[in-house]
Amino acid sequence: MDMKGGFIKNLPKIYGLYTGGFAVFILIMAIAEQAGVSAKNIGVMFVAFTVLIYAFIGYLSRTIQVDAYYVAGRQVPTVFNGMATAADWMSGASFVALAGGVYFGGYTYMAFLVGWTGGYVLVATLMAPYLRKFGCYTVPDFIGTRYGGNLVRACSVFVLFIASFTYVTAQINATGTIASRALGIPFELGVWVGLISILICSMLGGMRAVTWTQVAQYIVLIIAYLLPVFWISSKVGGGVFPHLMLGDEVARLGELEQQFGLVKNSAADMKAAGVPGGLKYISGSHSGVPEGGMAVWKYLSLAICMMVGTASLPHILMRYFTTPSVRAARKSVAWSLFFIFLLYSSAPMLATLSKLALMDPNLPTGIIGKSISEVQNIEWVKNWSSVKQVFIADFNGDGILQLNEWFMRGDVVVLATPEVAGLPFVISGLVFAGGMAAAMSTADGLVLAISNALSHDIYYKIIDPKADTAKRLLVARVLLVIIGAAGAYIASFRLTSILGSVAWAFDFAMSGLFFPLVLGVWWKRATRAGAIAGIMSGILSGLLYLLWVYPKFSVPIFGGVNTPFLGIDHLRFGLIGAPICLVVMIVVSLMTKEPDAATQKMVDDTRIPTGKAILGKQH
């Protein structure tokens, strides 16, 4: 398949057919279920079929051209780039854990929703159009060219590596979890199956292949998320359009919280009852706003970190290098957010429906307030208890299930609600395929961001500037495999409990990259020395603060566990790194000689949409 005008013009038709084909596949699976094919086999077929399609797209998109490999030939149309970015953005964790987060965290947790969407306003106004005009292949390519020199380039690769690698192990972990559950294989094997699927999609065609598989993955994941939400809503009487119609249900949850009481369990009680790790119970209000200045600050500080982090994450920014023009890059950010909005605005609705289904004693699905022996005999409770995803502890010994006695893993909200509401298993199979698509697409984007920075910025720009195209692309592919394998190797140890949160990637990126990128465009006076000092002081201060504040590290030289400064805990350490980066960068820039005329002209040209890009088409 040659990526000429013909292919681009036919994209709506191609993906229309693909979507239709997927719908037919769902129907065939539904018929198969009626005909008695087992639930397990349906899950296997869903995952296998979709992964094979992605691999096929990856194979068709193979390339031997540098600009196709790095930036998909810069001809991805606005709307399709929006879908690809949405898939790139929404990780396996977003897909399976977001609704669970809202389910347990309520209003407070939803700072993540605002943070993970509001950041795109920063991307669109401060970054994307200018980076597109610049014509870079990678984010460090911009920093290295704007500020000039190998050292600043290497510093930005360092930040990119820390931020993206933190993120990618979590994604490969998610791929492994879903592959192992859907295919019924051990987790350790699932990780490698996931890795191979990821590499098949990206290795032969780089950014071009990742782009077209991500569009395909978006279509699968959005169908897999929305179909159950709408279906469950009509089934439990929430209305045909839950987003506009769940007001009464949210109010009803408030009443039920009053009725059952929001009780906090003591750690000792939970330990004595043997509650498995990672399982949670509802102890906070669903829609109520916690009182007090600190609660407000916690909400705002988390939102700020996620927004600024979004605008600094290289695997997202690089998606806007692939559009045909600056104008298209701007519009494409808007489309990205629209496609993200479709899923993110549905997560709270799913959480509401799922919570109501379990809590409302008037519904046939309700379990809270029923007798424990009765609940333990429900089919789905039995299934999920056996894999330690749900747990019951009768603290007060009355034989009745109280709200604080029901424990569940966050993922269960997405993975089990269809089953709870009595939807056919074909929907659960679809949800597996959606989760797999979400995890793979993000992992692909991240692995590519890291290996591209290493192959383009470190290998080609610093180590061997004379390398020919074939050698460059070979190095890029070898690095892709190495990075992927390293991520899978680490993921296979299941270190998630000490690796911490996906939020860290945002804090790292914001500490070291946000201000160097913004000031590179918006402040001509920013100098090389300022950028180097800013990047390094930002990332190192952020990292040190994390080591200082995160209880699980409790580094001895810092005197063990420390109380967060101004409520800035390990999820928010970017609020330390980024301001330090900004101040150091400004001070050092003003202390050094202003950039030469050529650099100033480069910045001027970056600001104007028309005219030649700063870096050539092939560089």
Place this chain on the structure above:
Amino acid sequence: MSNKDAYWAKTKNHMIVTLVLWAFFSLVIFMFGSELNTMSFLGYPLAYYMTAQGSLLAFVVMLFWTANKQEKIDEEHGFSEREED
């Protein structure tokens, strides 16, 4: 002032306006979460609605608006790209 400078001044203003709106929907309204939650919209408590859906929607609308406005600024100053997509 040269055309380029005038263009950049307008672009900068537009950026500031966009970021003020952004700060309003992402930060300012959530400073008053408890107060807003006493009001309701579509039957949802208002602060809950904004964090679950309203602010997200505002960002989407804002991005289309801001891109269109910037295109107008491009055109006024002759920096509009001709493109075939």
